[in-house]
Amino acid sequence: MSQRQTLAAAITALSALALFAALLYLVGPERIFSGKEPGASDRRRTPPFVRKGDTVFIPDGSPYRSHIVVAPAELRNVSLSRVVPGTVEADPARTVRVLAPVNGRVSELNVELGDNVKKGQPLATIDSGDLAQAIADAEKARAAARLTKSALDRATGLNKAGGLAMRDLEQAQNDYLQATSELKRAEARLEVIGDNSKLTGQRKITLNAPIDGTITALDTAPGDFIDNTTAPMMTISNLDRVWVTASVREKDLSFVKKEERVEVSLVAYPDKKFPGKVEIISQLLEADTRRNKVRIAFDNPNGIFKLNMFATVRFFSPPSKRVVVPPSALMMVNDESSVFVEVAPWTFKRKPVEPETDIEGLTVVSGLNAGQKIVVRGGILLND
Template sequence: MMNIDPRLQQPLLLSLLCAALSGCGHPSETGTAPASAVVRKGAALSVPAASPLRQSLQLATVEEHDVARAIPVPAVVEADPAHLVRVVPPVSGRIGQLLKHLGDTVKAGDALFTMDSADVAAAYSDSGKAQASLTLARHNLERQKELRAADISARKDLEQAESDYAQALSESERSKSRLAQLGAGSGAGGGRLYTLRSPLSGHVIELNGGQGGFWNDTNAPVMVVADLSTVWLSASVQEKDLAAVFAGQTADIELNAYPGEHIAGKVGYVSEVLDPDTRTVKVRVAVDNRNGRLKPGMFARVTFSAAPHRGVVVPASALVQNGTQTQVYVETAAWTFEARTVTTGIHSGDQVEIASGLKAGARIVAKEGVLLND
């Protein structure tokens, strides 16, 4: 370690201290003070020419546009009840042959399946008996008319024959109606085979019965046939939004299965009944589904648009929250701004309606106005 002469220590320390002080000069001696970013003059905020805020603040002119309140609600895809048939056999029996299977396309009148049914055989038997009784009653009536005309029989015999004929005719019509209801022929001796046909065109969307199985539940469908070229979207609209929804109104639909894709629909029905538990009303929207992309059970989001009106609109980024107040900075002179309290209305995307406090034509800070909020 080097030894320093004590006589030289004090001058050396003074030299080092002076050097340190010369390297840490006072701000007033080394440069000018930075310019203020904002200058406040009462309620006015002025941005000087040298302020960096001039590069950050984005200005825009307030405009007036058509504004419509959007009402988004959840929905689910449903088959049109008017074009969906649950094929329930009116008789019990064994399924003989399935002529259509799940997913098959069918036309109205196509045979769906056959059944070997004792009920059908009984219906044919009843029809045959009724026809035979009717024939016998008719012959007896004709004979009684001839006897009465020759004054051989009593009048009461003719009246009885007429009554028997009327009853036989009624029973014959009943048996024919029963066969017609089954879709079977009216002749006797039709056997036990019953063929059930599709009442509409569409697709088999559900199949519950199997070939050779016995079916005795006349309340359960063997299969379901539906025409899905048009489907319904069932939406639940809140009570407070009900006044803005009406039949014939257009609706924008976005399905969970196809995010970002929008489909147009039209309101076909607004329920007359309010659900007391959810305080919502069912609204059905008809949607063209000829391409078959919409499947019953899919979830979707439906947006209804209320009747449009003219309103003052600003970007959402122009709004600055100051405590409980919503404000917009309005340019009163070149690069001079004043905070103005506004009341907002409808929010639509990145645009907000100003219900009060601002008029069209004013220049405002459209972005980064929070930098002025001290």
């Protein structure tokens, strides 16, 4: 073979190799070596879903069909509920604020915060100059009443004997009336001071417990000077019966009816429910929080309910027909809940709903009609 023929054969081989490399790049080795026509596998490949406007279609052959379950929304007779925060409070009708009847210094304090006391038990002793003044005023009034009574008796006798003018008799009668009025005022003052108290001398007074209960507030100490008789020294509350006060949002007031049942849970006893009923619904809505105070009374003989305990209160509405769906049917997008409704065979459309509460493994929703077919499982595949 001549040199020219050898060169021509080499050029032909290189051209063939370059053409084969171009085919590999453009078509792919799997199509060349398999003998399949380019594009055949692409035509057999089925998309998992197809979007058509605001609907999603699952075509025949899509792997999604085996993962998506459709069922109708159910209508059930349910009682909705609302859970709101609450606190344990003393019954105002069983609470007494102990006031000092006179100004003075606390010379002795017999109780501490949280102590249980019995009616008539000594609470504190006050050394008071006002008390000494009140006793002195009463003694002077008694003396004046005795003196004017004697003068009136003499004037009456002299007038009958004709030895005293009528004007003088009337003056004696007026003096006696004024003296007796002053005596009544001074004695009434002592009675007020001695109410729930015991006068133990010219200057000292002992305050006694007006009811059985617990010292729930203490605002004094030995040596403290009392100069405001309208400020309570301490507060006594009978905790045999207490209030649980719930703060109900304005939009949930439709759930609150007087005498309706409620369930109360305490943080201290999370596994225990305390059944009760609504007794008082405040007529005043708090302007700053837009909440309403609702009170439930509980007997508390064993002291389970303690003041200022945190509680949760569940209110129930009367039973009614409501639409329920499985929780798995609910999808979240931008903090909004929705479900996928079947508008045609294997064609779904997102529909916003509002979950209200969970009951027996189902979720009560509004915005959906009973019987509408929805995706109850596998909706996450469409939720993008």
